[in-house]
Amino acid sequence: MSDDDRDDSRKVGLWVVFASVAVLLLGVLGFAVTRTLKGPSAPAAQTAAAAASTGETDVLVDLNPTGPALAVLYFETGSAEVSPQDAGALAEVVKALAGDGSKRVLLSGYHDSTGDPAKNAELAKQRAKAVRAALIVGGVPLQQVLLRKPESTTGSGTDREARRVEIRIVDAP
Known part of the structure:
Protein backbone atom coordinates (compact mmCIF):
# COMPACT_ATOMS: atom_id res chain seq x y z
CA MET A 1 0.00 0.00 0.00
CA SER A 2 1.45 3.35 -0.97
CA ASP A 3 1.72 6.42 1.22
CA ASP A 4 -0.95 8.17 -0.90
CA ASP A 5 -3.43 5.36 -0.21
CA ARG A 6 -2.74 5.55 3.54
CA ASP A 7 -3.19 9.32 3.53
CA ASP A 8 -6.51 8.96 1.69
CA SER A 9 -7.67 6.32 4.21
CA ARG A 10 -6.72 8.56 7.11
CA LYS A 11 -8.54 11.51 5.55
CA VAL A 12 -11.69 9.43 5.11
CA GLY A 13 -11.40 8.19 8.71
CA LEU A 14 -10.97 11.73 10.03
CA TRP A 15 -13.98 12.93 8.03
CA VAL A 16 -16.08 10.11 9.48
CA VAL A 17 -14.99 11.03 13.03
CA PHE A 18 -15.61 14.75 12.50
CA ALA A 19 -19.03 14.10 10.91
CA SER A 20 -20.02 11.84 13.81
CA VAL A 21 -18.99 14.46 16.37
CA ALA A 22 -20.85 17.17 14.46
CA VAL A 23 -24.06 15.09 14.32
CA LEU A 24 -23.75 14.35 18.06
CA LEU A 25 -23.24 18.03 18.90
CA LEU A 26 -26.19 19.08 16.73
CA GLY A 27 -28.37 16.49 18.45
CA VAL A 28 -27.38 17.72 21.92
CA LEU A 29 -27.88 21.34 20.87
CA GLY A 30 -31.30 20.54 19.38
CA PHE A 31 -32.34 18.75 22.56
CA ALA A 32 -31.23 21.70 24.70
CA VAL A 33 -33.12 24.19 22.53
CA THR A 34 -36.27 22.05 22.63
CA ARG A 35 -36.12 21.78 26.43
CA THR A 36 -35.57 25.53 26.76
CA LEU A 37 -38.54 26.38 24.55
CA LYS A 38 -40.84 24.04 26.47
CA GLY A 39 -39.92 25.62 29.80
CA PRO A 40 -38.85 24.00 33.06
CA SER A 41 -42.28 22.64 33.97
Whole structure:
Protein backbone atom coordinates (compact mmCIF):
# COMPACT_ATOMS: atom_id res chain seq x y z
CA MET A 1 0.00 0.00 0.00
CA SER A 2 1.45 3.35 -0.97
CA ASP A 3 1.72 6.42 1.22
CA ASP A 4 -0.95 8.17 -0.90
CA ASP A 5 -3.43 5.36 -0.21
CA ARG A 6 -2.74 5.55 3.54
CA ASP A 7 -3.19 9.32 3.53
CA ASP A 8 -6.51 8.96 1.69
CA SER A 9 -7.67 6.32 4.21
CA ARG A 10 -6.72 8.56 7.11
CA LYS A 11 -8.54 11.51 5.55
CA VAL A 12 -11.69 9.43 5.11
CA GLY A 13 -11.40 8.19 8.71
CA LEU A 14 -10.97 11.73 10.03
CA TRP A 15 -13.98 12.93 8.03
CA VAL A 16 -16.08 10.11 9.48
CA VAL A 17 -14.99 11.03 13.03
CA PHE A 18 -15.61 14.75 12.50
CA ALA A 19 -19.03 14.10 10.91
CA SER A 20 -20.02 11.84 13.81
CA VAL A 21 -18.99 14.46 16.37
CA ALA A 22 -20.85 17.17 14.46
CA VAL A 23 -24.06 15.09 14.32
CA LEU A 24 -23.75 14.35 18.06
CA LEU A 25 -23.24 18.03 18.90
CA LEU A 26 -26.19 19.08 16.73
CA GLY A 27 -28.37 16.49 18.45
CA VAL A 28 -27.38 17.72 21.92
CA LEU A 29 -27.88 21.34 20.87
CA GLY A 30 -31.30 20.54 19.38
CA PHE A 31 -32.34 18.75 22.56
CA ALA A 32 -31.23 21.70 24.70
CA VAL A 33 -33.12 24.19 22.53
CA THR A 34 -36.27 22.05 22.63
CA ARG A 35 -36.12 21.78 26.43
CA THR A 36 -35.57 25.53 26.76
CA LEU A 37 -38.54 26.38 24.55
CA LYS A 38 -40.84 24.04 26.47
CA GLY A 39 -39.92 25.62 29.80
CA PRO A 40 -38.85 24.00 33.06
CA SER A 41 -42.28 22.64 33.97
CA ALA A 42 -42.96 20.90 30.66
CA PRO A 43 -42.05 17.39 31.90
CA ALA A 44 -44.27 17.83 34.95
CA ALA A 45 -47.09 19.18 32.83
CA GLN A 46 -46.74 16.27 30.41
CA THR A 47 -46.80 13.83 33.33
CA ALA A 48 -49.89 15.51 34.74
CA ALA A 49 -51.58 15.54 31.34
CA ALA A 50 -50.81 11.85 30.87
CA ALA A 51 -52.20 11.06 34.31
CA ALA A 52 -55.23 13.24 33.66
CA SER A 53 -56.01 11.54 30.36
CA THR A 54 -56.45 8.02 31.76
CA GLY A 55 -60.02 6.76 31.83
CA GLU A 56 -60.20 5.95 35.52
CA THR A 57 -59.28 9.50 36.56
CA ASP A 58 -62.14 10.93 34.52
CA VAL A 59 -64.81 9.56 36.84
CA LEU A 60 -67.30 12.34 37.50
CA VAL A 61 -68.67 12.61 41.03
CA ASP A 62 -72.20 13.59 41.95
CA LEU A 63 -71.61 16.01 44.82
CA ASN A 64 -73.60 19.17 45.36
CA PRO A 65 -71.17 21.89 46.34
CA THR A 66 -72.07 24.12 49.25
CA GLY A 67 -70.67 27.43 50.28
CA PRO A 68 -68.59 29.84 48.25
CA ALA A 69 -65.91 28.67 45.85
CA LEU A 70 -62.31 28.94 47.03
CA ALA A 71 -61.38 30.09 43.53
CA VAL A 72 -63.03 30.67 40.17
CA LEU A 73 -61.01 30.48 36.97
CA TYR A 74 -62.35 32.03 33.77
CA PHE A 75 -61.54 30.90 30.24
CA GLU A 76 -61.47 32.44 26.78
CA THR A 77 -64.19 31.49 24.32
CA GLY A 78 -63.57 28.00 22.94
CA SER A 79 -60.43 27.53 25.06
CA ALA A 80 -59.54 25.11 27.82
CA GLU A 81 -56.15 26.70 28.54
CA VAL A 82 -55.47 27.84 32.11
CA SER A 83 -54.26 31.44 32.12
CA PRO A 84 -50.90 32.31 33.71
CA GLN A 85 -52.82 34.97 35.70
CA ASP A 86 -54.53 32.13 37.59
CA ALA A 87 -51.27 30.98 39.21
CA GLY A 88 -52.06 32.84 42.45
CA ALA A 89 -55.50 31.26 42.79
CA LEU A 90 -54.07 27.81 42.09
CA ALA A 91 -51.33 28.38 44.68
CA GLU A 92 -54.01 29.19 47.27
CA VAL A 93 -55.77 25.91 46.51
CA VAL A 94 -52.49 23.98 46.83
CA LYS A 95 -51.83 25.74 50.14
CA ALA A 96 -55.34 24.94 51.42
CA LEU A 97 -54.85 21.22 50.71
CA ALA A 98 -51.27 20.97 51.96
CA GLY A 99 -50.79 18.32 54.62
CA ASP A 100 -54.46 17.31 54.86
CA GLY A 101 -55.12 14.09 52.96
CA SER A 102 -58.76 14.00 54.12
CA LYS A 103 -59.63 17.09 52.08
CA ARG A 104 -60.46 16.94 48.40
CA VAL A 105 -60.78 19.62 45.78
CA LEU A 106 -63.97 19.58 43.71
CA LEU A 107 -63.75 21.08 40.22
CA SER A 108 -67.00 22.15 38.58
CA GLY A 109 -66.87 23.20 34.93
CA TYR A 110 -69.65 25.42 33.58
CA HIS A 111 -70.83 26.38 30.12
CA ASP A 112 -73.58 28.51 28.66
CA SER A 113 -76.76 27.22 27.05
CA THR A 114 -76.03 28.48 23.53
CA GLY A 115 -74.70 26.22 20.81
CA ASP A 116 -74.32 22.44 20.83
CA PRO A 117 -74.90 21.19 24.40
CA ALA A 118 -72.64 18.14 23.94
CA LYS A 119 -69.73 20.24 22.65
CA ASN A 120 -70.22 22.78 25.43
CA ALA A 121 -70.27 20.05 28.09
CA GLU A 122 -67.08 18.51 26.66
CA LEU A 123 -65.36 21.90 26.66
CA ALA A 124 -66.41 22.49 30.29
CA LYS A 125 -64.99 19.06 31.16
CA GLN A 126 -61.73 19.83 29.32
CA ARG A 127 -61.43 23.08 31.28
CA ALA A 128 -61.87 21.22 34.58
CA LYS A 129 -59.26 18.67 33.45
CA ALA A 130 -56.85 21.51 32.59
CA VAL A 131 -57.30 22.93 36.10
CA ARG A 132 -56.74 19.44 37.51
CA ALA A 133 -53.50 19.11 35.55
CA ALA A 134 -52.33 22.51 36.83
CA LEU A 135 -53.07 21.49 40.42
CA ILE A 136 -51.18 18.21 39.97
CA VAL A 137 -48.18 20.12 38.62
CA GLY A 138 -48.49 22.34 41.71
CA GLY A 139 -48.17 19.30 43.98
CA VAL A 140 -51.73 18.18 44.66
CA PRO A 141 -52.01 14.36 44.51
CA LEU A 142 -54.34 13.10 41.79
CA GLN A 143 -56.44 11.24 44.40
CA GLN A 144 -57.37 14.55 46.02
CA VAL A 145 -58.91 16.04 42.87
CA LEU A 146 -62.55 15.31 42.03
CA LEU A 147 -64.33 16.29 38.81
CA ARG A 148 -68.00 17.14 38.85
CA LYS A 149 -70.31 16.69 35.88
CA PRO A 150 -70.26 19.82 33.67
CA GLU A 151 -73.16 22.16 34.22
CA SER A 152 -74.95 24.63 32.01
CA THR A 153 -75.16 28.15 33.36
CA THR A 154 -78.68 29.46 33.64
CA GLY A 155 -79.88 32.91 34.49
CA SER A 156 -78.76 36.31 33.34
CA GLY A 157 -74.99 36.06 33.83
CA THR A 158 -72.42 37.19 31.31
CA ASP A 159 -70.77 34.93 28.76
CA ARG A 160 -67.55 35.19 30.77
CA GLU A 161 -69.28 33.81 33.87
CA ALA A 162 -70.40 30.82 31.83
CA ARG A 163 -66.81 29.98 30.85
CA ARG A 164 -65.52 29.07 34.29
CA VAL A 165 -64.32 26.35 36.61
CA GLU A 166 -65.20 26.68 40.28
CA ILE A 167 -62.84 25.17 42.83
CA ARG A 168 -64.14 24.09 46.24
CA ILE A 169 -62.52 22.23 49.11
CA VAL A 170 -64.74 19.37 50.27
CA ASP A 171 -64.62 16.55 52.79
CA ALA A 172 -65.22 13.53 50.61
CA PRO A 173 -64.24 9.88 50.66
